[in-house]
Amino acid sequence: MTFDRTRGSLYTILVVIFLSNSCLAEYVRYDRAKTYSFDCPEEFRKIIENHPKFRATRNKVTLELWSYQRGTSDNAIAFVTPEAEAQFLSLLQHYQLKYRVLNQNVQKAYDKEKRRMKKRKFRLSSDAKGILSMDEYHTYEEIEQYFKDIDEVYSEKCKLFNISATYENRTVYGIKVSQNLTQDTVKPSVVVVSGLHAREWLGHATALYILNELVHNRQNKTIHWMLQHFDCYIIPVGNPDGYVHTINKNRLWRKTRSINLGGVGVDMNRNFGYHWGEEPESNLPYDEVYAGPEPFSEVETKGIVNFINNTIKNHAIYLDIHAFMQAFLMPWGYTKSKPEEYRYLKEVCANIVKRIKMSNGNTYSCGTPPDLLYITAGTSMDYYYSQGVPISMSVEVRPFSAEANMTESVFKASMAWPPDQIVPTGKEVLVSLHEMAKYYINHEEELGRNK
Template sequence: MLCSLRILLIFIEHLLHKECKLYEVIPSTPEQITLLELLEDECEVDVWNNSRKSKEPLDVMVPAVFQNEFEKKLTNLQLCYRIIVPDVQAIVNEEKYKNDKAPSIIEGKISFEKYYRYAEIQEYLTYLSVEYPKLAYLTHYGVSYENRNLSAIHITTGGDEPKPIIFIDAGIHAREWIAPAQALYILHELIENKNNKHMIEKVDWVIVPLANPDGYEYSHKTDRFWRKTRSKVGRSCKGVDPNRNFDFHWREHGASKKLQSPTYCGPCPFSEPETRSLSNLIKSYRTQIKLYISIHSCKQSILYPFGFTRTLPYNGDELHRLAKLVEEAIYKVNGNHYRIGNSPGSSGSSRDWAYGAVGIPLSYTLELPGGGTRGFDLPPDEILGVVKEIFAGIKMFFNYVQLKYCY
């Protein structure tokens, strides 16, 4: 009885985020990181930017019921912390107010000052395919658990020979709203901006702007911090972390076996229709894809394989060099630095599967900046600044692929 009351309390706290606080915790040794990971499972706390590197601050959201216990444990572990947001719900409310006020997409006119909903995104994808039939076609590569379309846009100028493909997924993690916004900006720039015509002449693009539509809608309607899919797991839990559900070193490191955890890896690899369908789409282009990019937030990083080990892959030097070029291109826009490196502690991601199981030679996670003390994602009026600077990095990625793979 006590146990089910505790679960109910957690559920209510998670839904409302009322009295949730955001802590900044700075682990100074690898041992402290391991202890923090244990705490994540034990206390049901939610780590927003789990970098898993010592001396890098982590933002940890803690419901009211666990705050005392959490603070006590941090003190015992000699971990430094401070409260950076005393009332998370207030930030959520403010973000919602600003987002609702911003204009919708009308007749294909998209602005990047709003986090759009699933229906608006679908409408824009349809608009692009109808308005630019010689450049873009829309495919629905599957349906989600709740029967929403899983959609991709293929950008191609045709030709007799198959061209190298740059494949981009975004929105695998529901709450990372800036990721679909970035994917829409890339689509907009490639298809609607004639100055970027050269970027689609010799290279094709396949872009999935919203890989987890059920979770995304749930994060808009009910729980701002929902990360997973919405499938039923166990008797009373919902959702699998789709970016821990891909069949490559599945469940090895940084993925939880607990059903209620935000990083629950699922009962088996590809248990989710969203990941299964995405993997089939990727496989259908397997010989053409030369670069894979998975867009996330909020670590402000450019990350390459692997997530299950610290050992670098065979072309680790090349992956690092290219990440550095991309980082420099992004830095030139607004002077913002992005961390680069591999990302141990995240096995079962789409990036690692694309690289390790499919054999795509260049594969990255682009982690966009978060709102930090102003919330999970940036306020809507700051979207444009981020998507523009990241597009400079996308241009650099494109230059590299064209130079290496186009003859």
């Protein structure tokens, strides 16, 4: 009994220390950190991802692959800090791999981004309620106000949900957009989630673009058709604490902000309870893909799952938005094996890629995580497919563009995507949702997994 009390007291002390360090931490800077483009065979990827020198510390990333696709060009983009650069270059030279520097100092891009956000004083006037500019990134507080205004101004077609409180006592919000909320009908539901990874700002902004189009652009044929056949649920900021942290403290923060005995935060997209914890790296608390101490350990993950499972009937489509790799990912992530209904997913994915290519010339890849990347266990995509959602996918939005100079500039920006990429990216993902929705309507009988 005494031992249990002592262990409990020790845990409390450690948590207080972590909390104190977290609150007092200064803004994390990445001065002289670079981005490299380099040849990256599969064997080399495994070497750098498992190298102890390149592991993340409690507060800071040292080296990460930001873009890599197996079986394509064997080229990768890596973020490299000064602490890891010498070892990284030594390995490249040892294996005689070609490389070049894309950005000599990524912090300049983050400083520019921070100045732009600080300079802009966003205020919603009485005649601008429910309107959010789509040509810049917004703070959590601005997004929160936008949600509340939509709920007030467009109450006949939008409903705001307080999904859950976060670890730091913010709120995860969801919005239902319907053709008419007063009608008591059960349509198939589309669910779009973004922001599980805090630093992927283009994902948050893309979900906000989709929400904005559903609310304000109903005269558009695609939007009108979507709302005629589906109810849409949008959760643009799934990880509010992490998102605020990327603005105020550490631009490259990925995880939640919960405190654990080994570090801070959990990767929400490894925290879902389907084949949870089956990646070796996901058991390491400092790792960027730490899956947490147990499935659904995070209040944010648990809140989103409870909301979707308890609120949404006839869940037809689930899309999780991430950045950046320019690919549509399909189940399964946890194994190289394919689900029985894989051919349907493959067909809809091929339709999406073709439609985007026709619309703007951009090329997206299509496949499972093991086919294009590596094993990913405990993801939201796998979880909802396992729950019977017929079309459950994840999209990694653009860095690439049909314009080569734009691709170069986005990579030089080093995770700080130019705001002028928001609308083009939003259009691509809206096109993809339309293709998923059409496929579901045309194959509803074959796809009725959750009925």
